[in-house]
Amino acid sequence: EAQVTQNPRYLITVTGKKLTVTCSQNMNHEYMSWYRQDPGLGLRQIYYSMNVEVTDKGDVPEGYKVSRKEKRNFPLILESPSPNQTSLYFCASTRGVEQFFGPGTRLTVL
């Protein structure tokens, strides 16, 4: 089954404790993105990647890092999480102009 998977689905952590949210797709897509979704603000792009080793900032990149060492994986790294990064995070991969979203990761930073 074609899909985008994210782990973990839920995470509660404390300020400053580094964390990684994994994202994997099995559709051989080159373009992948990370979004955060906040009430009233919609979906805002954090980072995107056009292919292996090619990444760039989206609209809200501050406080986040990404890497793309393999085509299928695109992890999101929060090296020193802060409470304002409490949000719902989505990974997406793209075929043409259609984006396929993962199930989301709900992150709470205390």
Place this chain on the structure above:
Amino acid sequence: QQQVKQSPQSLIVQKGGISIINCAYENTAFDYFPWYQQFPGKGPALLIAIRPDVSEKKEGRFTISFNKSAKQFSLHIMDSQPGDSATYFCAASKRGSTLGRLYFGRGTQLTVWP
């Protein structure tokens, strides 16, 4: 700066009624306008999309109306059903730019009462 403006933020419609969600954009380079549907606990999924060479696209009960001169497009849900209750996002992208880069509206939470 919000590239795509969406309204209303929330919408309550009675079963069988018509739901209408509006979006507006400024960038004339946009040439692809999708709508995504998101159910609680799920990621958004493509619902329907339109390109500016047509003024309307219909798929079942869902219709996109597109007004190029006004730089506006809207989603109409006919005979709305409780199962349509979800958050809807409009979006836009431009040909020739970074492949797959979508600019989303802020979303509309639709509730359809039985």
